[in-house]
Amino acid sequence: MNTFGMWRLARKYDKFPTPEEKPYSPFNRQEPQEVFDGTQVYSWAAGTAEFAHRGAVLLRPLPEDPAPGRWLGYKDTVRGPALDWHTDLGVIRLVHCGDSKAATDVASAITSNGNKDGVVTVCALYGDMGFHGPALVAADTAHPGIEYEASWGDVAALVGQVLPWWPDLLRLPSVIREWKPDAQAAVVEVPANDNEKILCRAAANDVFDVTSRVAATDMANSIRNNQVDHTSHEIEIFCKDGYSETPNQVVAGAVPDTSHHPLPCDGDREALKAGWHKLALHTHPDAVAALEVAVGREPNLLPFGAVTEIPVRPGTISDRWTQRLTMCDPTAAHAVLAQDDKAEAFFIGPLTDMPVLRTPGDDGKQVWRFYAPLSLPAGGPELASVVLHHTLWVITSDGHVHPAPCTPTEHLWWGDGWGDRASEAAAVVDQLLDDLGATVDLHEHWNAPKGLTALFNEEHKKGAELTRAALLHARMTPPRTR
Template sequence: MSDQLGTSDIARLLGVSRPRVWQLRKDPTFPESAGRDEQGREYWYESQILRWAATTKRDLAARAPLLFRPASGQGAYYLGTSMVDGYVILNWDSELGRICFLYRPRGMEAGRIVHALNKLLPKTGADAMVGMDAGFHDAWGPELRAVDKAHPDRHYHPRWTDLAQLLGMPVPYWPSGLTIPREMARWRPGSPPLVLPPRHPALDTGPLLRLVSDSPDGSTVAAAALELARAIDAQAAMGARSDIDLLDEAHDREAITLAATLLQVEEAPDVEEYWLRDGWAQILKRTDRLAEDCVDLALRWNSGRYFPFSTPNHLDPERSAEAAEFISRLQPAERTAAAQVFDDWTTAGYWTDPATDLPVITTPEGEAWAATPQRLPAQSPLHTVILRDQQVWIRTSDGTLYLAPEDGDGLTWGYRGNGPTTLAMLLNRLLEDINAPAVRSLREEQPNPGLLRMAERVPQDEGGVFTRDQLISARNGN
């Protein structure tokens, strides 16, 4: 509530005339003005006026938010939790009416709290509904937003102390990552904090753990699935710890009770990358729904870091002879979990590239999309690089054509920027080792100056073809 209110604004807020406001200002309890505007006129903040009306003037109290009004101290009766539209609602029956505090198990998106309050207020029978505005913390603690049934168009910022004095008890606080509905239903006033394992608000690790339990002990599949589940849980734990630390710094800490705390688990040992890549390679070849769910989680978590491929590439045989050659060698295939990389695209057929065993789809419109390798399974060295139609192709000395490896920044040319820099770094790697991994980050190494100049000078529209000898010459500064 940062709007500056003048006399007319206060009159509208309280539903009285301007002369009445002038009379009220003579009351010694009337709040001091918050300052003067550029014209020298005094102004007040809405919260100042409403808090004063709630506690001082009985005939004006009805205009004030319910949570600003004083309570007798008899306390409220806790009614437990309910689920409404995917939200967990904590309910109290207080002397001033039904109070509801909402939580979203998947986490509240910043700025969405007002929408949630408006949506749930008429569905819960609440006289006042409260929730936290995610991502914002003020001096008193996690920032609260509230709305009353009596004034559904007005949202306000109560303090935790406001809510606690009405409830007659500290308000339960659930850190992010610990808002598990069945556990929240167990909480009762006065109970010690529940000790819970973390749960990511947006990613359900259940499919990964089911895959672990269904896989042989010691298998790479189990290792890959468990490593991802632990990584997701670790981020959830970090969020919960951050929330708890912030809570301990809050000025209103005594008005807040920690409803749940984090179960401490041993840090998982690192898993070798080759082990993870083997496990995901096996998962990607499966055709069951569980494997698809796990692949979807990996894509959402880190874009499939340990997959043998990265983002799909559009192939246009009319614009590129290389794309036509690539498409001509494809073989029909059944759908596997690897098809999740194509998201929810409408698909007419599934194919595989026999040179890389990577997935390709065709659409009803006849378009082809191929998963881009993260490294090439080639057996012979680089022979030629083809830059065509915004795609980079690699032909090895045995004549096999590949899409160039990508993982992160795209491969482009014809200007100064990340794309040509990434291309120069990749070409330098492939000259040394055809099986080298794609460039994940520009911080991994410095590009070769000669290859970088070449990549920056190739015409964007025309592209170009460069032999191994030409690349080596450019690398040597010739």
């Protein structure tokens, strides 16, 4: 807002909000203007004797001895379930939604429909904890476009009783509709999310063997346990007694059903890995969907490492590797690797069994996309050299070329990392120098030999080859201090 009257108020009242300069616009050639924030002015007005009747409803001085409010029941709104309360200030609608602008949207809908229920203000959840209960924002029907912070304690004082609050996963219209004052908290089963449903569907599909179904069940149970624990923890936070002498006026409207909690999960890791390995090789759509969940939730259970993408370049070190690839029909692992892109062909690495595909890429230029292996074939050869070309390539003493192994959540790089260090690459090479078939462990990659890390932190040319002798020398030589 920007009117001449604002300047009069600013001169009259010391605590009147300070104006801000209106942002520059190339479409407005006028001199810079100072503007007043509507929320600040509206909130300020509520605390003055002169303008309180025109200020934010829930920031005005509360009635000294408000009559107990009257519950008016459940209401459906454009932003989900709400409860109405008749108070000395008028009808307050409390919307149990924490989305942005929920209060404004509901208040605007009320005014556009004639406000038949006489609602004076709409409160919505702010998704955080306030001083006297869950944090609230309010939008008055007189000015629905202005939202301001409101106190749960003030609303409870106007209502005259403890107010119900529902944890996010139990904030269901069917549950809130059944609530009544003084009712016990409803015991409600936490709804399954999409990932749990996908895994349960795979676990029930008898096209998969028992090992794969057990793996899917284990992860589904883990998700359900987390959902129940999260909901219980939310209730502990938002329905606690408070920090002052007056307890917070909040009570849980529903609690999670824990009669079967917790479900068994976190079974034998090797058995679970075997189950996911079989799912990754399957062609059923349920295997694809389950694998997509696992990639995001527990990638360390899967039989492959980080997703890697390199351009198709004849005559490069990667070309030596791709010439050995075997074309195959796509598996679930290929489908997840494709990431909704159009793949031209599907392959498998003959020595590591890693899925590989060729795709046009974002700019239309062909790229190879593959999962890095977790380990390389063991049994005789040793690491002969490492070539740096978009990722790390290992050349073995018997002449084979492999992409260097890498765990699912790390990446291999070299050069100046703007203060970071290429310790992942150093850690992988350090382990392969001793045992080419080692399953790489990057949990503490920052502890890689300092000399190797310094070597990979140098700006090598693309395609540079580092021999075994150079790598061993770097490993045993501490970097020089500058």
